[in-house]
Amino acid sequence: MARKVGIYTRISRDDEGEALGVARQRTDCERLADLRTWQPVKVYEDNDVSAFKRNVVRDEFELMLKDLKAGLIDGVVAYDLDRLARQPRDLERLIEIFDERPRLEFATVTNDVNLGSADGRTMARIMVAFANKSSHDTSRRIKRKHLELAQQGKSNGGPAPYGWRRDDRNKVDPEAAKHIREAQKEVLAGVRIGTIRTRWQEEGLGNPREGTKRMAHHHVEHILTNPRLVGYRTYHGEILYDGDGKPVMGEWDPINTVEDWEAVCAAIAERKQDRAGQSLARKYLLSGIARCGLCKAKIRGQVNRKWQPGSKGAQYTYQCSKVNGGCGKVGRVGEPVDKLIARLVLQEQREKAKATGIPAEGRWPREQELEDRLADIAQLIEAEKAKTITLSTLLQLLPDKERERDALKLERARFYKEQKQAEAKGSTANMTEEEFFDLPIERQREIVLHSLTAVIIHPAGRGKRKFDPALIDPVWR
Structure with a gap:
């Protein structure tokens, strides 16, 4: 056999x-x-x-x-x-x-x-x-070979990253670049990466890998923070620097300015640090913001299990829950509460905008100081190469200069992050309620929390009653 x-x-x-x-x-x-x-x-x-x-x-x-x-x-x-x-x-x-x-x-x-x-x-x-x-x-x-190509600012080949044309990986794809900038603006306005990922999946954006049903969270985050966006050449995931300590620039067209890119990177890094291990996902506008008028416990939104599409019942409610440590005695239909709070918050922010005006955009005031530190570092390295100072002297002087450089870069990133966040969030002075509810839920909550610290929902008594705005008590900042 x-x-x-x-x-x-x-x-x-x-x-x-x-x-x-x-x-x-x-x-x-x-x-x-x-x-x-x-x-x-x-x-x-x-x-x-x-x-x-x-x-x-x-x-x-x-x-x-x-x-x-x-x-x-x-x-x-x-x-x-x-x-x-x-x-x-x-x-x-x-x-x-x-x-x-x-x-x-x-x-x-x-x-x-x-x-x-x-x-x-x-x-x-x-x-x-x-x-x-x-x-x-x-x-x-x-x-x-790859290191040599990287030092020359050249690409290693392979498919074009999202944001650049597939037939010429050095030329920007205008449509993809527009989606990247819009997503970055959303991040600065407080929208979660997960929300952007879901929308991109539905619209087929981001060049997801073939055969994958879901786009990974880190894939979207990398697209929005890729150093390539400002023309920086990377090697093994790190920005490559030349002999003068300046980033090696690639031969492709950039999509972002350095200020825009640093602001997005700083916003994402700050969010990870401040809310490590916490989920930012919220389905309802006032979940965690609303509190029970009796026990003062936080109230979360929950779907009404009896509601059916097309029915007259409430789709969701805000309910004090014993499971979350509350008394379980206060609940309210969600939609009228959300509309009331949106109307009050937008009105309050319109009045503030009239009184204070919008601050003008400015440049980071310590830009020249950073340039001087970069020049100092380059001069020290050049002096050691020319043998006018010893290697020992270089290693004694260099660390302090590098620490000052890194601290200034961090300060610059924080400055532009706050500036770009303010731009991304924009003014709510002329925003209508319809425009408010068209925003992602994270952005809606950001606007509400800018004006309110909490919303107290008082009990309405037994039986069916007409919605009474007097029983909803916003706590202003």
């Missing part, structure tokens, strides 16, 4: 995506199996998958090992040993299975290695060690 074997094929890169390399391997492996009178029962194909990178999982390779161990196949045929393994640990896993099942078959097209014998295993270990070294050498050369 013919031995049942699996054919394993793999190629590290398939830029065209046509799988021609693995197809050629399969043909040669099938021919070898016929010569050995073995019966190929399954092809395990890892196309465009590295066997050298430690963080890469080869799904078909793992399945092949499981099938070998379970006795579903009696051996393996591969084009070459380095198609199977370029990491010694992967070879050892295969050898362990051959130890457990001594009668397993093994063959490669390019050479004759017998994993069933001690000599064959020794030879296989030597061959994989050399293949591993070859991959290390190639990786080192590629990294050096």
